[in-house]
Amino acid sequence: MTAEEYTRRLAQLISEVSDGEITVEEVLAAGHTLSALGLTSPARIRLIDAIEDDFGVEMDLSDEPASFEDVGTLSALVARAQAVRETTRAW
Amino acid sequence: MVTVTFSGARDGEAPLTWGQRLMWRAIHLMGDSQTFLSCPWVLPVYGRRDLGSVLDALRVLLERHESLRTTFASTPDGPVQRVARDGELTVDMVESGQDRALRVAERVADELGRTAFVHDKDLPLRCAVVLKNGRPTALALAFSHLAVDFQALNTLSEDWKILMRGEKPPPVEWQPMDQAAAEREEPYPARSAKSVRYWHSVLADGPLDVFDHPPREADDPRFIEVGMESTALAVAAQRLAERWTMSTTSVLLAACATVLATVSGRPRAVMQLVHSNRRDPRTRAMVGTVEQDGLFVLDLPGTDFAAACRAAQRGALRAYRNAHYDPFEMQAMREEIGRRRGREPDLDAFFNDRRTTGTWPGLPPVGSDEDVARLVGQTRTYVTNAWPGVRFKAFFTVVSAPDTGKLTLIVDTAYLPRDVAEAMLRGVEALLVRSLTEDVPMAAIPKVCGIGPYAGSPT
Numbered sequence: 001m002t003a004e005e006y007t008r009r010l011a012q013l014i015s016e017v018s019d020g021e022i023t024v025e026e027v028l029a030a031g032h033t034l035s036a037l038g039l040t041s042p043a044r045i046r047l048i049d050a051i052e053d054d055f056g057v058e059m060d061l062s063d064e065p066a067s068f069e070d071v072g073t074l075s076a077l078v079a080r081a082q083a084v085r086e087t088t089r090a091w
Numbered sequence: 092m093v094t095v096t097f098s099g100a101r102d103g104e105a106p107l108t109w110g111q112r113l114m115w116r117a118i119h120l121m122g123d124s125q126t127f128l129s130c131p132w133v134l135p136v137y138g139r140r141d142l143g144s145v146l147d148a149l150r151v152l153l154e155r156h157e158s159l160r161t162t163f164a165s166t167p168d169g170p171v172q173r174v175a176r177d178g179e180l181t182v183d184m185v186e187s188g189q190d191r192a193l194r195v196a197e198r199v200a201d202e203l204g205r206t207a208f209v210h211d212k213d214l215p216l217r218c219a220v221v222l223k224n225g226r227p228t229a230l231a232l233a234f235s236h237l238a239v240d241f242q243a244l245n246t247l248s249e250d251w252k253i254l255m256r257g258e259k260p261p262p263v264e265w266q267p268m269d270q271a272a273a274e275r276e277e278p279y280p281a282r283s284a285k286s287v288r289y290w291h292s293v294l295a296d297g298p299l300d301v302f303d304h305p306p307r308e309a310d311d312p313r314f315i316e317v318g319m320e321s322t323a324l325a326v327a328a329q330r331l332a333e334r335w336t337m338s339t340t341s342v343l344l345a346a347c348a349t350v351l352a353t354v355s356g357r358p359r360a361v362m363q364l365v366h367s368n369r370r371d372p373r374t375r376a377m378v379g380t381v382e383q384d385g386l387f388v389l390d391l392p393g394t395d396f397a398a399a400c401r402a403a404q405r406g407a408l409r410a411y412r413n414a415h416y417d418p419f420e421m422q423a424m425r426e427e428i429g430r431r432r433g434r435e436p437d438l439d440a441f442f443n444d445r446r447t448t449g450t451w452p453g454l455p456p457v458g459s460d461e462d463v464a465r466l467v468g469q470t471r472t473y474v475t476n477a478w479p480g481v482r483f484k485a486f487f488t489v490v491s492a493p494d495t496g497k498l499t500l501i502v503d504t505a506y507l508p509r510d511v512a513e514a515m516l517r518g519v520e521a522l523l524v525r526s527l528t529e530d531v532p533m534a535a536i537p538k539v540c541g542i543g544p545y546a547g548s549p550t
Contacts, residue, residue: 019372033336035336041338041340041407041408041411042367042369042370044408045370045408045411045412046370048408048412049278049282049370053278058285061405061408061409061412068408
């Protein structure tokens with residue numbers, strides 16, 4: 001998956017967990033944090049569930065909450081988590 | 092007294108849902124104090140409606156929501172929920188006389204909740220119609236917490252408004268029996284296992300008790316709830332949340348946890364967080380109990396209170412994330428730890444934000460941050476309630492009130508006397524108010540909050 005594909009899939013998930021309150025386009029348009037777009041705390045928990053189910057990874061929640069504010073940073077986190085999973089499997 | 096006869100779409104029997112399992116255990120642990128878990132609620136009658144149409148609307152609620160037609164019983168295979176298709180609910184009539192009808196309804200609802208439900212026989216709700224000059228003005232209700240949680244009560248209120256308009260609410264697609272079936276299929280078991288792993292990582296070591304000091308002779312009743320109403324608390328929480336771009340819940344949680352850690356003389360606070368847990372979209376409009384407890388850990392930072400708030404925000408996310416589990420599986424893990432460590436860790440410190448929104452829309456206008464400190468003079472604290480055995484050491488609740496910050500603290504007076512409980516609430520307020528005008532280093536917390544490690548009192 002390319003970085004762009006990660007980002008787009010994440011934007012779709014964010015839109016889904018917000019019940020469509022936040023559109024994919026809004027997420028992809030840079031410059032706003034997810035909080036500023038209206039991503040609520042319950043939606044954030046649903047997003048973590050959705051990411052883990054969709055990408056088959058375990059999110060590390062010890063990161064600063066700021067990592068969960070930007071779709072670009074988030075997609076890098078997911079890519080990293082997937083890489084960790086692949087390495088673990090290779091063992 | 093009148094009888095409402097109902098006839099729903101289906102009956103059935105199923106294992107308990109995770110939410111019901113949590114409540115089942117809590118009810119049995121609390122014994123005679125289980126009425127603490129009753130949920131009083133008032134549904135106002137909007138417009139001029141006669142008794143017949145009000146009772147008919149009540150019938151529709153009973154028929155729509157299987158949870159309201161459910162009894163709960165122990166079986167050799169574990170506890171089950173039993174949904175009745177048909178049945179009757181006896182409804183009392185109360186004339187409000189000269190008093191305000193809604194005030195009377197609140198009082199009646201509280202009274203209805205003061206008798207424990209016999210869960211294998213009783214419907215999980217009791218109801219009275221409050222009348223003014225013979226005309227219905229409100230339904231006073233008390234529910235068992237096995238049947239509803241806070242969000243379910245709000246759903247019932249929404250349904251009620253639609254019914255009072257003479258309209259038909261949308262069909263209910265998902266009921267607790269459906270939820271019980273879903274919880275046996277992935278991804279539910281995997282999430283439960285993940286949550287249990289997280290809790291295990293916290294409980295495997297660390298203190299077994301909430302407080303190190305020995306208990307003293309308790310008051311009678313032993314558990315008291317102290318309340319605080321403070322405009323300053325609400326204004327300060329709202330301004331700090333905006334300043335630090337986080338929720339008011341995170342700010343209030345951080346302050347309560349910091350005060351608890353300070354009083355217990357420890358660098359870490361461990362608390363259970365009550366979480367609405369409606370993450371599966373199908374559960375969002377379900378009347379049932381879905382709430383579960385998360386496990387929250389705050390290690391006090393070496394720097395300042397702003398850092399504690401950020402840590403609390405992170406800790407709350409982890410807690411909520413891992414608040415989705417089979418309580419029976421969780422209990423097995425806790426018992427296993429108990430066998431290894433001599434006994435189970437005591438997790439009787441709680442935080443619950445019961446507001447439906449994170450703001451206080453009715454707050455009076457307040458000037459500068461310095462002005463907020465002057466509001467503290469209007470704050471009042473009082474004892475609201477008492478129980479013989481609710482088993483909490485310290486339980487903070489942010490209560491829903493539009494125009495003031497309402498924070499309550501239930502304490503076990505064997506460990507924390509009333510004056511310490513009041514000082515803790517005042518300490519939360521002082522911490523937030525001071526943080527508005529200056530950076531509060533963690534070392535200054537005892538001085539700012541007016542509290543320190545509590546070592547118990549000689550008996």
